[in-house]
Amino acid sequence: MGNAQATPARKLTDAEARLAEIFAMQQSASAPQLAKLRTAAFDAFAKTGLPNRRDEAWKYTDLRALLRDVKPLAAPPEDSAKQSARNAAVLEGVATRRLVFVGGYFVAELSDLGDLEAGLSVVSLSEALAKGDAAAMTQIGNVGEVDDPAFALNTAFMGEGVVIRVGAGVCVDRPIQLVFVAGAQPATYFLRSLVIVEKGARATLIESFEGETAQEYHVNAATEVVLEEGASLERLKISREGAAAMHVSTFVASLAADAQLSDFGFNLGGAVLRNQSFININGQGAHAGLRGANILKGKEHADATLFLDHAAERSESKALFKSVLDDSSQAVFQGKILVRPGAQKTDARMMARTLLLSEGAQANCKPELEIFADDVQCAHGSTVGALDENLIFYLMARGIPQVEAQSLLTEAFIGEVIDAVATRSVRDALSALVSERLRTR
Amino acid sequence: MTALLEIRDLKAEIAGKQILNGYDLTVKAGEVHAIMGPNGSGKSTLSYVLSGRPGYKITEGQALLAGADLSQMSVDERAAAGLFLAFQYPLEVPGVATMTFLRAALNAQRKKRGEEEMSSPDLIKRVKELAKILDMDMEMLRRPVNVGFSGGEKKRAETLQMMLLEPKLCILDETDSGLDIDALKVVSNGVNQLRSKDRGIVVITHYQRLLDYITPDVVHVQSAGRIVRTGGKELALELEETGYARYQSEAA
Numbered sequence: 160m161g162n163a164q165a166t167p168a169r170k171l172t173d174a175e176a177r178l179a180e181i182f183a184m185q186q187s188a189s190a191p192q193l194a195k196l197r198t199a200a201f202d203a204f205a206k207t208g209l210p211n212r213r214d215e216a217w218k219y220t221d222l223r224a225l226l227r228d229v230k231p232l233a234a235p236p237e238d239s240a241k242q243s244a245r246n247a248a249v250l251e252g253v254a255t256r257r258l259v260f261v262g263g264y265f266v267a268e269l270s271d272l273g274d275l276e277a278g279l280s281v282v283s284l285s286e287a288l289a290k291g292d293a294a295a296m297t298q299i300g301n302v303g304e305v306d307d308p309a310f311a312l313n314t315a316f317m318g319e320g321v322v323i324r325v326g327a328g329v330c331v332d333r334p335i336q337l338v339f340v341a342g343a344q345p346a347t348y349f350l351r352s353l354v355i356v357e358k359g360a361r362a363t364l365i366e367s368f369e370g371e372t373a374q375e376y377h378v379n380a381a382t383e384v385v386l387e388e389g390a391s392l393e394r395l396k397i398s399r400e401g402a403a404a405m406h407v408s409t410f411v412a413s414l415a416a417d418a419q420l421s422d423f424g425f426n427l428g429g430a431v432l433r434n435q436s437f438i439n440i441n442g443q444g445a446h447a448g449l450r451g452a453n454i455l456k457g458k459e460h461a462d463a464t465l466f467l468d469h470a471a472e473r474s475e476s477k478a479l480f481k482s483v484l485d486d487s488s489q490a491v492f493q494g495k496i497l498v499r500p501g502a503q504k505t506d507a508r509m510m511a512r513t514l515l516l517s518e519g520a521q522a523n524c525k526p527e528l529e530i531f532a533d534d535v536q537c538a539h540g541s542t543v544g545a546l547d548e549n550l551i552f553y554l555m556a557r558g559i560p561q562v563e564a565q566s567l568l569t570e571a572f573i574g575e576v577i578d579a580v581a582t583r584s585v586r587d588a589l590s591a592l593v594s595e596r597l598r599t600r
Numbered sequence: 601m602t603a604l605l606e607i608r609d610l611k612a613e614i615a616g617k618q619i620l621n622g623y624d625l626t627v628k629a630g631e632v633h634a635i636m637g638p639n640g641s642g643k644s645t646l647s648y649v650l651s652g653r654p655g656y657k658i659t660e661g662q663a664l665l666a667g668a669d670l671s672q673m674s675v676d677e678r679a680a681a682g683l684f685l686a687f688q689y690p691l692e693v694p695g696v697a698t699m700t701f702l703r704a705a706l707n708a709q710r711k712k713r714g715e716e717e718m719s720s721p722d723l724i725k726r727v728k729e730l731a732k733i734l735d736m737d738m739e740m741l742r743r744p745v746n747v748g749f750s751g752g753e754k755k756r757a758e759t760l761q762m763m764l765l766e767p768k769l770c771i772l773d774e775t776d777s778g779l780d781i782d783a784l785k786v787v788s789n790g791v792n793q794l795r796s797k798d799r800g801i802v803v804i805t806h807y808q809r810l811l812d813y814i815t816p817d818v819v820h821v822q823s824a825g826r827i828v829r830t831g832g833k834e835l836a837l838e839l840e841e842t843g844y845a846r847y848q849s850e851a852a
Contacts, residue, residue, distance in 0.1 A: 548654060549691060550693055552653055552654060552675060553691045554693070554704075555652075555674070555675035555676045555679070556675055556678075556679055556685055557705035558676050558679035558680050558706075558765070559676055559704050559705050560674075561675075561676065564676075567701070567704060568693070568696070570695070570696075571693065571695025572695065574695045
C-alpha cells in the first residue's frame with residue numbers, strides 16, 4: 160500500500176499529513192528487510208491517526224491536539240553538539256557503561272564499547288540492521304502485541320538505538336546507560352532499542368534523556384525487552400527534557416517463567432511526557448516491579464499509562480507511582496491489570512500517590528482491573544493530598560525553616576520509590592537529582 | 601536580670617475558643633518549674649502557643665523569650681532563639697532519616713544564630729554519646745525519625761534531640777505519659793543533665809511521679825487557662841493527696 164491515507168474518513172491534521180509525507184520520502188531509503196515492518200506499522204497508524212482524548216488509553220494526553228506540527232527528522236549532529244553532549248549530567252559520575260546518542264545519532268567517540276563483559280553484546284540498532292542480525296529482526300516489534308498509534312509510529316520511523324543481548328547465565332554488574340541528548344535544532348527523534356536477557360542472565364539498563372535547549376523537539380522512544388526464563392533486568396528511565404520538549408515513550412516487556420523485571424520511570428522535566436508500558440507476564444512465577452515518579456512544575460504534563468497482562472500462574476506485579484506537583488502541572492496515572500483465565504494465584508497490586516504543592520496542580524488517576532481467574536489477589540488504590548501540616552510544624556519546631564521542611568518531606572515522599580533502586584551509587588545520584596529539582600522550585 | 605521566659609496576662613484562642621485566660625509566668629535561668637493541672641486546663645495549649653503552632657492565636661498579653669517577643673517569630677526562629685518543646689506525642693516522619701533530621705535541625709539553628717555548622721563526624725560522635733546516656737540503640741537512629749518507635753522510645757528520642765540542640769528553655773509536655781518506670785528514670789536522667797544555671801526547664805505534667813526524678817524549684821497549678829496557685833516542690837505532693845477537684849471548682 161503506497162499511500163495509506165488514500166481515503167481518509169476525516170481530514171488529516173497538519174501533523175498527520177506531514178508524517179505521511181515524511182514516511183513516503185524515507186521509505187525508499189530504508190533497509191529492505193525493514194521496509195515491510197515499517198509499512199505495516201505506518202498503515203496501522205494511518206487507520207486511527209494520532210490518538211486523541213476519545214481514545215481511552217490517551218484520554219488525558221490528547222496527542223492529536225498537542226502535536227500541532229511535526230519537526231523534521233534529525234540530521235546528523237554537528238561537532239559542537241557532540242562537544243556539549245560531553246556535559247550530559249544525568250547520573251554523571253556514576254560508573255555506568257555509557258552509550259551516547261546526540262540528536263538521535265549514535266556517537267561512537269563518546270561511547271564506551273570497550274572491554275565488553277563476556278557474554279554481553281551491545282551494538283547500535285543501525286549496525287545490527289546493516290549486519291542483518293536475524294534474531295534481532297525477528298524480535299523487533301514482536302515482543303508483545305501492542306496496538307498503539309505512538310508505538311506504531313516509532314516502528315514506522317525508528318532511527319537509532321541499541322540492540323543488547325546478555326548471554327545465558329551472564330551477570331553484568333556495571334549498568335548500561337543509554338544517554339540521549341537532544342540536538343540544538345528543532346527535530347523529531349525516533350529511538351528504538353531491543354534488549355534480550357537470556358536464560359538466568361542479569362543486567363541493569365539505564366535510559367536517560369536530556370535536553371538543555373529551549374527549542375521545541377519531539378522524542379518518540381521505544382524499548383522492547385525480552386526476559387527469558389529466570390532472567391532479571393532492572394531498568395531505569397530518566398527524562399529530564401528541555402522545557403518545550405514532547406516525549407512519548409513506549410516500553411514493551413515479555414517475561415518468561417521466574418523472570419524478574421524492575422522498572423522505574425522518573426520524570427524531571429519536559430512540556431509533555433508520556434511513559435506507556437506494556438508488560439506481558441507469560442511465564443509462571445515471574446515478577447514485575449513497576450515504579451514511577453514525577454516531579455513537575457510550571458505547566459508540565461506527565462502521563463504514566465500501564466498495561467499489565469498476567470497470563471501465567473503464580474506471577475506477581477507491584478506497581479507504585481508517585482507524583483509531586485507544583486504550580487499548574489498535571490500528572491496522569493492510568494493502570495490496567497488484566498488477569499487472563501488460568502492465571503491463578505496472581506498477586507497484582509497497584510498504587511498511585513500524588514502530593515500537591517499548589518492549588519493549581521492536577522492529578523488524574525484511573526486504575527482498572529479486569530480479572531478472568533477466580534483465585535487471585537488484586538488491589539489498587541490512589542491518594543491525592545498536600546503535605547502534612549503537623550509534620551511541617553514538628554520539623555519547624557526543631558529549627559528547620561519552612562521551605563527546607565517542605566523539601567525534606569517531599570524528598571521523603573519520593574524517596575520510597577527511589578529506595579527500591581538496587582545500585583547504591585545510582586540511588587544516591589537520583590536522590591541528588593530530586594534535591595536539586597525541589598530546591599529550584 | 602531579664603527573665604528567660606516571661607508570660608504576662610496572656611490570652612490565646614484556638615478556632616475562636618479562648619483557652620488561655622490571662623496567663624502569668626516567669627521562669628528565670630537556672631530554674632525548673634512544674635506546671636500541673638487537670639486534663640483540659642490548657643497545659644498543652646500553653647506549650648503550643650509558645651512554640652507557635654499554626655491555629656493557636658495570641659489575642660492579648662505577651663510572651664517573651666529572653667526579652668524577645670515570641671509572637672513576632674516564626675516557629676523555626678523560636679527554636680533557633682532557644683525554645684524547645686518536647687512533644688507529648690512525638691510524630692513519626694516516614695522517609696526522613698533521623699541523622700538527616702538532626703543535622704538539618706542543628707545546623708539550621710546554628711546558621712540562624714551565625715554560628716559555625718557542626719560537621720557530620722562531630723554530629724555522629726555527639727549523637728552516639730547521647731544515645732549511650734539515654735540507653736538507645738544506634739540502630740534505631742538509622743531509621744526514619746520515630747518510625748516504628750514505641751512510646752518510650754519516642755520520648756527518649758525527643759530527649760536526645762533536646763540534649764543535642766541545647767536549648768535555653770525546655771518545655772516538656774507530659775513527657776511522662778506512656779513511659780514505664782525504667783524509661784522514666786532514663787529520660788529524667790537526661791533532663792537532669794540539662795539542668796544548668798543558664799537554662800530554664802518547664803515540666804508540664806498531670807502526675808507527681810515525674811517530679812520524683814526531676815525535682816522542681818517551683819510548682820504551679822493551672823486550671824481553666826491560667827495559673828491559680830504557685831508553691832514549692834511540696835505543692836506537688838499535696839496535689840497527689842488532694843487531687844485537682846478544689847482547683848477546678850475554684851476556677852468554675
